[in-house]
Amino acid sequence: MSKSLISIHDFSKEEILHILSVAAGMEKNKSQKILEGKVVACLFFEPSTRTRLSFETAANRLGARVIGFSDIKNTSITKGETLKDTIKMVSNYVDLIVMRHPLEGAARYASEVCDIPVVNAGDGANQHPSQTLLDLYTILETQGRLDNVTINMVGDLKYGRTVHSLLQAMSHFDPKFIFTAPQELRMPEEYRTFLSEMNIPFTETASLQEHLDDCDILYMTRVQQERFSDPMEYEKVKNVYRLEASMLSGVRDNMKILHPLPRVDEIAADVDDTKYAYFYKQAENGMYVRMAIISYLLGLK
Amino acid sequence: MTEGTPILKVSAIKDGTVLDHIPSQSIFRVLDLLDLQNSENPVTIGINLESKTLRHKGIIKIADRFFADDELGRIALVAPTATVNIIKDYKVVEKKSITLPKTVVGIARCANPMCVTNHQKITTKFTTSIEEKKVKLLCHYCEKTTEFIPL
Numbered sequence: 001m002s003k004s005l006i007s008i009h010d011f012s013k014e015e016i017l018h019i020l021s022v023a024a025g026m027e028k029n030k031s032q033k034i035l036e037g038k039v040v041a042c043l044f045f046e047p048s049t050r051t052r053l054s055f056e057t058a059a060n061r062l063g064a065r066v067i068g069f070s071d072i073k074n075t076s077i078t079k080g081e082t083l084k085d086t087i088k089m090v091s092n093y094v095d096l097i098v099m100r101h102p103l104e105g106a107a108r109y110a111s112e113v114c115d116i117p118v119v120n121a122g123d124g125a126n127q128h129p130s131q132t133l134l135d136l137y138t139i140l141e142t143q144g145r146l147d148n149v150t151i152n153m154v155g156d157l158k159y160g161r162t163v164h165s166l167l168q169a170m171s172h173f174d175p176k177f178i179f180t181a182p183q184e185l186r187m188p189e190e191y192r193t194f195l196s197e198m199n200i201p202f203t204e205t206a207s208l209q210e211h212l213d214d215c216d217i218l219y220m221t222r223v224q225q226e227r228f229s230d231p232m233e234y235e236k237v238k239n240v241y242r243l244e245a246s247m248l249s250g251v252r253d254n255m256k257i258l259h260p261l262p263r264v265d266e267i268a269a270d271v272d273d274t275k276y277a278y279f280y281k282q283a284e285n286g287m288y289v290r291m292a293i294i295s296y297l298l299g300l301k
Numbered sequence: 302m303t304e305g306t307p308i309l310k311v312s313a314i315k316d317g318t319v320l321d322h323i324p325s326q327s328i329f330r331v332l333d334l335l336d337l338q339n340s341e342n343p344v345t346i347g348i349n350l351e352s353k354t355l356r357h358k359g360i361i362k363i364a365d366r367f368f369a370d371d372e373l374g375r376i377a378l379v380a381p382t383a384t385v386n387i388i389k390d391y392k393v394v395e396k397k398s399i400t401l402p403k404t405v406v407g408i409a410r411c412a413n414p415m416c417v418t419n420h421q422k423i424t425t426k427f428t429t430s431i432e433e434k435k436v437k438l439l440c441h442y443c444e445k446t447t448e449f450i451p452l
Contacts, residue, residue: 103415103420
């Protein structure tokens, strides 16, 4: 079985650092035809335009050809084809599969039924490891280091897949965490226990303003209305976690604001023009990191 | 068994396996896990018997049948307190302790409705752990932790 990237736990600390350094090389040289003659399949069993375009562009910039589908309409899956058959069939055509699927564990299963590398581009609420790697790349790029960084995670810390994966990946690098969330959406106990066992310090607050001035990374996430059982509770918190430029007067000079995007109201438009906003560059970094992942799994970097 | 009582609540077997100290409410699950409904061997079952260590214990005696350690390990999923006695010629010749297997393949269902194993024909696979005296199963596919649910 080829090496795949299904979960951030599949990569050791050394492999993570290797991917980040390959990605830095990709950023310096954005078109490297090292995958000339290769074919990459992008199988999106549920739509995700941003992630798909990022992966497809990454493959194209490396000189690979891309095949695939962006949703399951007009495919044999609607005729009842099993996931195994779809993956086995495609894996005989191509050199690497990138897949997104609404079911959790679908990418792991796919990697077990075929002999080529599989990259998980999101399996339901479970894992999205390229997002985590691009977050790490962006932290390294903006801070010059991954060690001893203080990260303030804001918003939906209960259901947010990205914050959980980032927390686990950062645990290799002696971080400090601040968790800013309403009581309903606070960091789940399993992750707080994990940090305590790893001796990683964290503080929790419900106030966004409280810890803006003592973090290096402000990692904003969207608070989703559908997560609240009581609509009144949502109304109470939705504006509490809205970041505006006027709130940034006392922050650290090196502080950068990240967001996995899409954002709605949690970052006001006037923040975009400050030197702290970094989420557009973060999304761009996703392409370099995906170039690095694809070339690493194909044994070329 | 040397229970010291003149009358046994569940009659003795000459040769075979005795599974003792099973919580009464788990007895049918143990029968399931060892597939004893489809067994040809004589099986005698006792439920709600008095016990020094459990409030009500269950006991299963299977004549002329001996199990592999990994088969017995499955019992730990539903009855971690169970003990195993191997009987030869009416005497206990060996007492076995059951150890929870590290992985559980094909006998449990993932509780996560969005797990791929609940939608495609996939053999389930879990890594076991014990948290606060309860058996927890980590799904190899969706990476969620659940309690034991038989297939």
